[in-house]
Amino acid sequence: MERPPVVSDDEQNGPRTAPPGLSGLARRRLLGAAAAVALGGVAGSGRADAEPDRVGARAAGTAAPEAGTAAPAAPPARTPAPPATRAAIRALYVGTYTSSGGPGLEVAVYDPVSGSVHRSTALSTVADPSFLAARGSDVLYAVDENQDQVTAVAVAGGAPRVLNSGGTGGSGPCHLTVHAAGGHLLTANYGSGSVAVHRLAADGSLGRRTDLVRHTGSGPDPDRQSGPHTHMVLNDRTGGFVLAVDLGTDTVYTYRLATGTGKLTGVSTAQVTAGSGPRHAAFHPSGRHLYVANELGNSLTVCGYDPDSGRVTHGTSLPTVPGGGGSAPNYPAEVVVSADGAFVYVSNRGHDSVARYAVGAGGGRLRLLDAVASGGAYPRHIALDPSGAWLFAANQNSGTVAVFARDEATGALTPAGTPFAVTAPVCVLPQ
Known part of the structure; x- marks a missing residue:
């Protein structure tokens, strides 16, 4: 099938503050992995530099949590409700690894009354869409992780279609977000430890890349932190600043984006515990507390x-x-984080679970309540639906997206029905 149009970067400037010695970076290798793990019955890619997100800590298939894991308190039984009408059915987008046999961008639907998920269609022309972000309900953006580009997809009014793609100027793009002002797309390049900025057109298609800022430094883990590895970029709650979480340098960077020029300006940096490998972060609704999940440190800060x-x-x-x-x-x-700021959830890929925390002190204090089995193996991504009633877990190595009913009062998670089967799911985006 013909490739989508690609935005040219011919006249763009190269990355700023580029450090030496980045060419030999291993891209998210899993410690101790001897071979690629079968994902959903499809053999892995077999690449020598397999990423830990691509090669799970456990073999494919569901695995029970370790002994001692607390089971969540059972919430009150839900009264069975009639199926939602067609008008109430909502979209559920699932990013998968096509290089591991996944369908690409899986476009499913879910019932907001029962939580049940049903397959709709798939867009296979987007390769390895390992993270997704939406601009409203009409356009999706996907990283093409192994093609070092991002793609804009129109999803309103019928079958999804590719608008265009653009190079990120770095390697291994793994996360992206639409800037709070709506006119730019920000992408985290894991392999090269950089942040790219693309201008967005009125129809949501990608314009030219306006900036590329590369981090410098390293961490104490020689396998995972030999150089910078930007793993996430996010807006703060006011939209005034952009934060970039870098696993390789144990740093959270703060930037300000000039919406006129599309350029990033560094504001501050914050070091977390050395060797903890910060991966993703989320704000409390107050906007005064940030929760950072540390991939290498088995912790939440x-x-x-x-x-x-x-x-x-x-x-x-x-x-x-x-x-x-x-x-x-x-x-x-x-x-x-739940919309009311009362609960925080974290996915554990080694433990195959979703942890639940109670929030206190206005967001400044957390208490770990329990960790419920994720409904599969290696839950790389979790997401709450807009109502907060359902939590979805993308279990990469078992090829399942599990659905949990969430009790609003206690935050407890209860499995809802049979997990949705899809090969190599790594991102789930309910609308």
């Missing part, structure tokens, strides 16, 4: 945040499984 200056302050770190989890790596991946 509560940071302070000043919305006026954009400054992040390192705070207390907590384990992501009951009892601390021992010495086994858990590779905490995604962190999400």
